[in-house]
Ligand SMILES: NC(=O)c1ccc[n+]([C@@H]2O[C@H](COP(=O)([O-])OP(=O)(O)OC[C@H]3O[C@@H](n4cnc5c(N)ncnc54)[C@H](O)[C@@H]3O)[C@@H](O)[C@H]2O)c1
Ligand SMILES: C[N+](C)(C)CC=O
């Protein structure tokens with residue numbers, strides 16, 4: 001299986017190589033085969049990418065928002081036409097089943113390009129402020145060169161979620177994909193140019209934790225948008241603060257999903273399974289602490305076990321496969337370690353807990369796993385696992401569950417399943433998180449803001465709100481009369 005791109009980087013409208021950079025291999029997680037061999041950006045490549053973005057941004061920002069939007073909308077159309085090809089590439093790079101990538105990955109990227117292309121002409125307006133005889137106006141201006149840094153779980157979606165609002169607002173971008181999944185962003189760069197994007201407005205450089213700082217610390221970079229873990233977020237935010245750069249931080253979570261005893265139980269279980277097993281559990285907003293009210297606990301667990309054991313695990317390229325491997329060997333080790341900790345700390349293993357049979361031994365598979373009797377202090381209830389591991393915790397009443405749900409450093413998301421309308425709104429109102437769901441979980445359409453509070457980050461992606469994070473206000477005071485000076 002090969003998916004070797006023409007070169008490692010995409011700068012100023014073309015593929016660029018510098019073999020002096022350390023080797024990065026993209027591995028197909030289902031078999032361990034090497035798909036592509038790339039090079040991390042050297043200092044020279046990082047300089048070239050930022051310089052190209054800086055040059056191109058001036059011309060791009062001078063175009064009308066409608067003209068910029070047209071390019072993004074064309075790129076969205078091309079992504080949809082090539083959905084199959086892009087989805088297959090995403091499946092190879094991440095190991096996520098084609099049944100998911102075909103509906104969720106390039107499609108979500110295209111939605112973002114279409115949405116921001118569409119609102120560019122109206123959402124960037126300033127305001128007019130009457131001041132008696134005088135008046136003022138505001139303009140929303142781009143920041144300049146923005147850097148996007150991606151995680152490996154949704155490589156194409158993350159790339160578009162950052163590029164689309166940044167470009168719509170008149171910025172240029174240098175995007176660094178995760179070293180684990182370097183391939184999709186290069187295709188998106190190609191498509192943007194094909195759609196008419198001026199050369200240099202969107203550039204891709206490869207690299208890892210050594211490369212990121214070359215971009216983050218570059219004096220010509222105005223903003224960094226990171227999707228990644230909390231420890232990386234702290235490092236990047238600290239580096240950006242040194243030069244007072246703007247940042248958006250989309251970080252990790254350990255989100256609560258609360259099931260009250262009046263809920264539609266099958267629907268709640270469906271939500272909990274999607275919110276724990278989709279993308280083999282590698283989703284930042286997953287509801288990995290499932291709080292179940294005691295009266296329905298055993299009923300929920302037996303149904304959850306039955307449904308979990310029917311999940312079809314296998315070759316991600318097979319349309320029938322519902323769950324693929326984890327993204328890397330290292331991620332599998334990490335998840336298996338957490339499973340062992342769960343057993344050792346006394347959680348009750350309901351199902352899963354190991355490596356499945358009947359799949360390639362070279363792939364990075366883990367069984368979908370459910371733990372019950374999980375208590376708040378256990379490691380598996382406190383730390384982000386980022387794998388298919390559900391922790392079920394019991395609770396008695398509403399006040400108790402709200403307090404326990406909030407007792408975490410994270411604040412990305414949360415969900416409530418109940419048929420009691422007042423309770424649903426009352427509970428989500430008290431949960432400390434950026435995105436909350438009532439009677440569903442993990443839906444993130446482009447129209448609604450997405451992002452975290454507390455240690456899960458700040459700034460929002462998607463919706464018109466994202467444009468605020470890629471622009472700043474310029475205020476102009478206009479005097480209508482001569483200046484009256486007392487001296
Ligand atoms: N909130 C969200 O939208 C969201 C979405 C997806 C993933 N995530 C989070 O991402 C994490 C998993 O992804 P990961 O393992 O790729 O995260 P990670 O933090 O290891 O890496 C993220 C990116 O940062 C880069 N990086 C690492 N150190 C850096 C540094 N010092 N300077 C600049 N760049 C640096 C990496 O090369 C990678 O591209 C999880 O915690 C998950 O919750 C969050
Ligand atoms: C943003 N989301 C939830 C789709 C993917 C996060 O990992």
Ligand SMILES: [K+]
Pocket residue numbers: 025026027028029092093094180181182
């Ligand atoms: K890979």
